[in-house]
Amino acid sequence: MAEIKIGWGRENVTPTGPCMVAGQMSNRLALQILDQLYTTALALEADQTKVIMISLDAVSFRQKLMEAIREKFATVTGLKDVQIFGSVTHTHTAPQYGTVIPKEEWIMSEKFSCECPGNRGVDVEEIRKKHPDFVDSEQYFDYLVEKITAAAVSAWNARANGKIAYGMGTAVVGECRRLVMKDKGGIMYALEDDPEMLHAEGHVDHALNVLATYSMTGELTGLVLNVACPSQVSEALKIVSADYWNEVRAEVGARWGKDIYILPQCGAAGDQSPHKILTRKADERMMMLRGQQKDHVAGWKWGERVYDLEYGLARRREIARRIAVALEDVLPVIAPTAESEPVFKASAQVIDLPARKITGEEAANAQKDADFLIERMKQTGSEFYGSINWNLGVVKRYKNPLDTVPMELNVVRIGDVAFSTNSYELYLDYGDRIKGRSNAVQTFLMQLANGMGSYLPTKRSGTTGYGSVPASCIVTYDGGDKLVEESVKAINALFE
Numbered sequence: 001m002a003e004i005k006i007g008w009g010r011e012n013v014t015p016t017g018p019c020m021v022a023g024q025m026s027n028r029l030a031l032q033i034l035d036q037l038y039t040t041a042l043a044l045e046a047d048q049t050k051v052i053m054i055s056l057d058a059v060s061f062r063q064k065l066m067e068a069i070r071e072k073f074a075t076v077t078g079l080k081d082v083q084i085f086g087s088v089t090h091t092h093t094a095p096q097y098g099t100v101i102p103k104e105e106w107i108m109s110e111k112f113s114c115e116c117p118g119n120r121g122v123d124v125e126e127i128r129k130k131h132p133d134f135v136d137s138e139q140y141f142d143y144l145v146e147k148i149t150a151a152a153v154s155a156w157n158a159r160a161n162g163k164i165a166y167g168m169g170t171a172v173v174g175e176c177r178r179l180v181m182k183d184k185g186g187i188m189y190a191l192e193d194d195p196e197m198l199h200a201e202g203h204v205d206h207a208l209n210v211l212a213t214y215s216m217t218g219e220l221t222g223l224v225l226n227v228a229c230p231s232q233v234s235e236a237l238k239i240v241s242a243d244y245w246n247e248v249r250a251e252v253g254a255r256w257g258k259d260i261y262i263l264p265q266c267g268a269a270g271d272q273s274p275h276k277i278l279t280r281k282a283d284e285r286m287m288m289l290r291g292q293q294k295d296h297v298a299g300w301k302w303g304e305r306v307y308d309l310e311y312g313l314a315r316r317r318e319i320a321r322r323i324a325v326a327l328e329d330v331l332p333v334i335a336p337t338a339e340s341e342p343v344f345k346a347s348a349q350v351i352d353l354p355a356r357k358i359t360g361e362e363a364a365n366a367q368k369d370a371d372f373l374i375e376r377m378k379q380t381g382s383e384f385y386g387s388i389n390w391n392l393g394v395v396k397r398y399k400n401p402l403d404t405v406p407m408e409l410n411v412v413r414i415g416d417v418a419f420s421t422n423s424y425e426l427y428l429d430y431g432d433r434i435k436g437r438s439n440a441v442q443t444f445l446m447q448l449a450n451g452m453g454s455y456l457p458t459k460r461s462g463t464t465g466y467g468s469v470p471a472s473c474i475v476t477y478d479g480g481d482k483l484v485e486e487s488v489k490a491i492n493a494l495f496e
Contacts, residue, residue, distance in 0.1 A: 055263045
């Protein structure tokens with residue numbers, strides 16, 4: 001086995017002006033930059049296997065963006081045999097990127113698309129009259145291509161012999177955000193004081209998966225941190241923010257040095273959330289006792305808490321503290337195990353997953369909801385482009401049904417560790433099945449990698465509630481089963 005070469009790169013991808021932030025159902029114009037967004041790249045090479053793993057503070061990592069980065073990387077370096085893939089932290093306070101689609105075209109388009117929609121129903125020129133430095137989604141797409149490629153090139157050029165260690169800690173970050181209600185099924189963000197609540201639909205994964213890199217002399221150089229929870233504490237605010245990963249970076253920097261690279265990954269977490277749902281009152285009291293939050297300003301109502309910045313920042317600091325405490329437990333234990341010649345293999349393939357078919361009744365209900373929102377928008381002036389398109393997507397899929405949906409699957413083995421990508425907000429049950437059957441000692445799953453980013457719920461979630469209704473899902477339960485089988489097969493092939 002050859003010695004592994006390790007290189008790190010990082011670029012700031014914060015927009016240079018106001019922007020529309022992605023996530024949620026409404027257009028949100030962010031005028032404030034709360035904290036910085038980053039992309040981080042880890043380059044690895046041994047035995048002719050060349051891999052660059054990328055993380056991005058964004059809501060999704062669309063295939064169109066990945067293809068543009070690969071093309072530019074090949075142009076800059078002259079290399080075409082490097083396996084490059086990326087995933088996101090899934091923050092809902094990063095800019096929209098992709099094609100600008102005017103209001104009238106957004107609603108009238110009949111074809112369902114998995115491409116980068118970008119600014120949806122946004123009058124860019126009207127916004128620029130008030131904010132001349134507005135960054136539209138096409139500008140930000142080009143900006144991302146430049147910055148992410150620069151991080152990848154920097155990581156590749158920085159390759160040097162090094163060592164790798166891995167381990168797992170425990171950090172309570174997320175919990176299942178779907179509660180099963182009597183006679184209603186699973187509902188996202190129901191609360192524990194609802195008398196109709198029966199139980200949480202799924203369980204949680206408190207594992208903090210850690211891959212640490214070291215110089216040949218033993219200095220810690222970087223960390224891959226994998227958590228089964230999206231970065232969405234401040235998800236509903238009109239700001240630019242990396243969410244809790246900003247506080248994690250600050251906490252790690254304060255304890256281990258600001259030059260340590262951090263590559264965050266979101267594991268299988270389609271039904272997970274960093275919001276406290278079942279222990280809200282006790283959690284907030286503890287944050288006040290720790291001094292993370294000054295006083296009880298948010299109230300117990302869910303909507304108030306989501307939109308309260310002080311509460312959100314306190315929650316983010318608490319998550320960062322938990323991750324840092326877990327790292328303090330893990331790093332001293334794994335450091336002596338660091339090796340410079342791990343087995344290093346990788347594979348990439350495209351698998352076709354069966355598409356979810358839309359029934360006539362589902363299409364009719366979706367059209368009815370879209371018509372209601374269009375009429376309401378005309379009457380009130382409020383913008384519901386996200387919700388309208390969300391429903392019209394169901395109608396489009398009924399008129400132009402898909403048979404299969406392609407998904408890129410990247411798998412990497414580093415010693416006894418496996419990394420495996422998927423393109424969806426993958427419900428935790430699927431992740432458990434992949435990790436349980438993986439021949440790796442420890443398996444890092446990366447959701448929302450190189451793809452469109454719809455949900456992939458499990459059968460027990462049924463068809464109720466956001467995340468499991470037809471508008472949320474483009475792939476069937478059978479598609480989820482196939483994703484599990486193909487992922488396990490690809491991982492275990494690298495361990496034969």
